[in-house]
Amino acid sequence: MRRSIIAGNWKMNKTIPDGVALGGALADDAARFIEKCDVVLCPPFTAIKAVADRVAESGIDVGAQDVHWETSGAFTGEISCEMLLDAGCRWVIIGHSERRAMFGETDDTVNRRMKAAVAAGLKPIVCVGETLAQREDGLANDVVRRQVRGAFAGLSAEDASKAVVAYEPVWAIGTGRASTGEDANAMARVIRDTIAELYSRDLSEAVRIQYGGSVKPGNMAEFARQPDIDGALVGGASLKAADFMGIIAAMIDSKE
Ligand code: 13P
Numbered sequence: 636m637r638r639s640i641i642a643g644n645w646k647m648n649k650t651i652p653d654g655v656a657l658g659g660a661l662a663d664d665a666a667r668f669i670e671k672c673d674v675v676l677c678p679p680f681t682a683i684k685a686v687a688d689r690v691a692e693s694g695i696d697v698g699a700q701d702v703h704w705e706t707s708g709a710f711t712g713e714i715s716c717e718m719l720l721d722a723g724c725r726w727v728i729i730g731h732s733e734r735r736a737m738f739g740e741t742d743d744t745v746n747r748r749m750k751a752a753v754a755a756g757l758k759p760i761v762c763v764g765e766t767l768a769q770r771e772d773g774l775a776n777d778v779v780r781r782q783v784r785g786a787f788a789g790l791s792a793e794d795a796s797k798a799v800v801a802y803e804p805v806w807a808i809g810t811g812r813a814s815t816g817e818d819a820n821a822m823a824r825v826i827r828d829t830i831a832e833l834y835s836r837d838l839s840e841a842v843r844i845q846y847g848g849s850v851k852p853g854n855m856a857e858f859a860r861q862p863d864i865d866g867a868l869v870g871g872a873s874l875k876a877a878d879f880m881g882i883i884a885a886m887i888d889s890k891e
Contacts, residue, residue: 640866642675643873654682660876662693669694687723698726704747716755731762742785753794760799767806783829799843801868807848816857819846823863852881859889
């Protein structure tokens with residue numbers, strides 16, 4: 636049985652005090668959910684340390700939204716795995732579609748980040764997902780297969796087993812237009828089949844897969860009920876404690 640995992644991607648939101656307040660509200664309630672569900676908060680870089688300190692002891696984990704693959708040096712503006720670990724991160728989001736679309740992220744740079752993260756002991760949440768045009772052209776499965784193959788290229792089975800894959804159709808992100816549970820599960824199957832081709836059926840059944848894209852407390856159950864979906868990567872609805880708690884509760888209730 637795969638353990639559920641709900642992650643909040645705060646994107647470019649929350650000052651340090653606002654982030655600490657949100658993390659604190661969740662940490663103070665963590666006893667209600669942490670036995671049944673992994674919870675990861677991904678603040679902007681500036682708030683990571685303060686949020687990690689605030690949620691320490693609660694069982695809630697903290698992650699970053701990106702990481703550079705080099706260990707140190709003349710890479711102005713970049714952050715290394717060691718720095719993230721030092722700030723209290725255990726997780727890192729890699730290859731988010733916003734970084735692919737706006738900041739030149741490619742399957743190759745996703746793969747470099749994946750290798751650096753697992754080598755350093757950070758657990759990746761690697762994002763894949765097709766655009767609306769790709770879906771309308773019938774290319775969704777091919778695009779996601781290519782992204783999964785690119786992300787995992789050259790990773791050992793042991794390292795691959797540490798990753799979580801987030802299926803986030805680009806057209807569902809921030810639009811209020813979530814995928815259906817059925818379509819999301821079908822893509823989760825495509826992802827598992829691709830991982831089985833790369834490694835083994837056992838590993839593909841052990842890897843955790845999240846759905847992301849306009850997840851709210853009201854639609855989480857539809858995704859959580861799907862056999863191949865183990866959680867969610869949440870954007871907008873992770874910015875309010877009550878909404879994020881509602882999503883965690885829906886996840887737990889649906890898997891019980
Ligand atoms: P929304 O939940 O705001 O649609 O964002 C999803 C997302 O991009 C999470 O990484």
